[in-house]
Amino acid sequence: MSTGECARRTGAIRILPERWEAVYVYWMENIRDWNISRQLWWGHRIPVWYCDDCDPPQNIIVSRDDVVRCPHCDGPVRQDEDVLDTWFSSWLWPLSTLGWPNEQARDLKAFYPTDVLVTAPEILFFWVARMIMAGYAFLERAPYHTVYLHGTARDTQHRRMSKSLGNGVDPMDVVSLYGADAFRWTLIAGLGIGADVILDPADLEKSFSPGRNFATKLWNIGRFLLSNLGDAPVRPLVDIDRRRFALPDLWVLERFDGAVAECDGALGPLQPTKAADDADGRHWRADERYAGLRLNEYAESARRFVWNELADWYLESVKGRLGADAEPNDREVARAVLLHVFDGALRLLHPVVPFITEALWQKLPGRKPGEFLIRADWPRLGAAPDGGRGKEFELVRDAVLAVRQIRGDYNVAPGKTLDVIILSPSDRRVYDDNASTIGRLARARVTVGSGAAPESAAHAVLRGGSEVVVPLAGLIDVDKECQRLRGELEALEKQIVSREQRLANPKYVERAPEHVVRSDRATLDEMISKRGQLSEKVRTLCGA
The missing domain is CATH 1.10.730.10 (Isoleucyl-tRNA Synthetase; Domain 1)
Known part of the structure; x- marks a missing residue:
């Protein structure tokens, strides 16, 4: 097992997102010899010199410093014309940027190992894995503890953005x-x-x-x-x-x-x-x-x-x-x-x-x-007092949202002040204490009470068995609204019957495309749900 794979298994290094670990493992478990020489115009020259006057093995000189004359015969030398593979140079990035090979370099001692490497998944093996190898080979430690592999910027055709395609976005624009x-x-x-x-x-x-x-x-x-x-x-x-x-x-x-x-x-x-x-x-x-x-x-x-x-x-x-x-x-x-x-x-x-x-x-x-x-410091937990009393404000929010929903359902003008009654068997104290806040946020006059709700009113049930009641007399024409709601309910009932008959026909279900049948069933479910809502509106507003 390679040191890089060992580091992943022991937990010294993690790879995010998790799905790329399998790719990393496959490469590390099927690792092959690495040809590090390339015939390119640009790159780090291979630090090998040859002396044509010496016999092997003295004719090959490997040196960190440039060689001008042969150390054995003082004759002329020529450097290998190949360059190192790009990734052979790049795998030293976490080390060489901090002063390595001087292992006493101040930056190396202060900042190695680093923390998070952010890069693209397509170079997970070419660069990421090789940096890990180099870290263990030369300093016996992983160069970072986290590899974060980000996504790619693509156009609406899901093509990678590139200059050649001309589909990029200039950040400065x-x-x-x-x-x-x-x-x-x-x-x-x-x-x-x-x-x-x-x-x-x-x-x-x-x-x-x-x-x-x-x-x-x-x-x-x-x-x-x-x-x-x-x-x-x-x-x-x-x-x-x-x-x-x-x-x-x-x-x-x-x-x-x-x-x-x-x-x-x-x-x-x-x-x-x-x-x-x-x-x-x-x-x-x-x-x-x-x-x-x-x-x-x-x-x-x-x-x-x-x-x-x-x-x-x-x-x-x-x-x-x-x-x-x-x-x-x-x-x-x-x-x-x-x-x-x-x-x-x-x-x-x-x-x-x-x-x-x-x-x-x-x-x-x-x-x-x-x-x-x-x-500035990052925020810390602990601003809120213990006890969790703040959750009671959720009751206030629910009441305000209920009033706003009723206003919208019955097309009451936003600037119209509503009379609102909150009936609460268990949370009356909260509503009493915050009636003015509810009224200000909902644009309403709020009364907290108990008992039966008035007729011709809209209702909304809150958590804990509480109820918001908005009398609609004087706000809307109740008779006209009842007529409209009953007409809408009657038309919807006809649509439901028609849709049910279609879906009850075996020939239609067998011959129609599956996605069409599925869409019809979803539409029917929505219609039935809306019928329940309309029926409840008719019952609460019209009494029947």
Whole structure:
């Protein structure tokens, strides 16, 4: 067994994605002699000289230093005209760049072995495996502990981008149109481990609009948030009495901790942690070996927190607490929490979108001259108080979403204020305490109560047996809406009967293409599901 394969089996080296290990193993177990000479115009000349005046073996001189005269007869010599194979030169990269063959070189002692090699799978054997061989041959240690094999940029016809095909994307064109952050985000967010990235060189807008949209959203979130924070100093979160936190504060701190944990999990362990008694010193544990370096999952976890949780929910819920007329102590708490989680979100996103995050971070209250986000600590878990009370805010979110859904289902104008009744047998305290927040986010007047729901009302069931009720009288023409719903239900019933008859016909099922029959069955399932929803609407609104 080769040293390179031994390193993989013992866990000194891991290869991601896992499927490429089989290719590596096959090559290492079927290794052959390596012809290291090439007849090329460019390359490292083979360090062998010949003396035509001497007899073998004195006529062949191998030397690290250039030979001018034969050391045996002082006659003329000629150097071999061949050059070394490209990969024979390249396999020394982790060594020669750090000062080897001087094994006392400062850089070699400080930085060898390195950490992660990022490269393409097609040179796994030509370069990666040979660097591992060289590391063990000359320094008895692997040159790195992780090999990360990335995907390939391809066009919409799945062809590799190349100059000869003319199907490449010039990064500078993308940067000039959408910015470097948009370019980076698009590639990293779309880079599943080992997966190819599909880009359309003929339509840069289509390819890079996701990155541009996120960069724009992040910038707008930051500007809006900074305008609400103001310029006054903000107390550090650790100095705030945690008993003063409101429910949205607890929730966003818990969600921030969750985002940090998700990002840490997606990035994975930075180094192997299992002690070993060989020269490598540490090996990967079985549970670490294929964990991490899911860069797209990391990017999505950070994006989801800053966009869907911080901006969409927390920032909206605390607007009233940030105004100049807000209660001073409560405003202080809201500002401390908001600054803490946004600062942390910028730290999470900085490796992916460094320019926008640095620009926003510099504008946060409390920045000192010479401080840079790139040198700031990575966020740590522990921002949220123990107890998990923040999960109660999920009840608030569910109620708001239910009201918004009802508004959309019944075509109620967005600016129309609704009267909302929340009936809750088990979570009344939460709804009572947060009725004003629900009302502000849902544009509604909220009453928390119990008992029977009024007639001509829309209903939505929440977790824990609670219910949102929206009386529709005065908001819509109930009789007209009932007529419309019954007509839609009647038409749908006819479509369902027709589709069922078609699928009940053995000749149709036997003769029609399989994918057509499968599509018909899926359509029928959707129709039946919609019939149930319409029937429930008719029952709750019309009473029959």
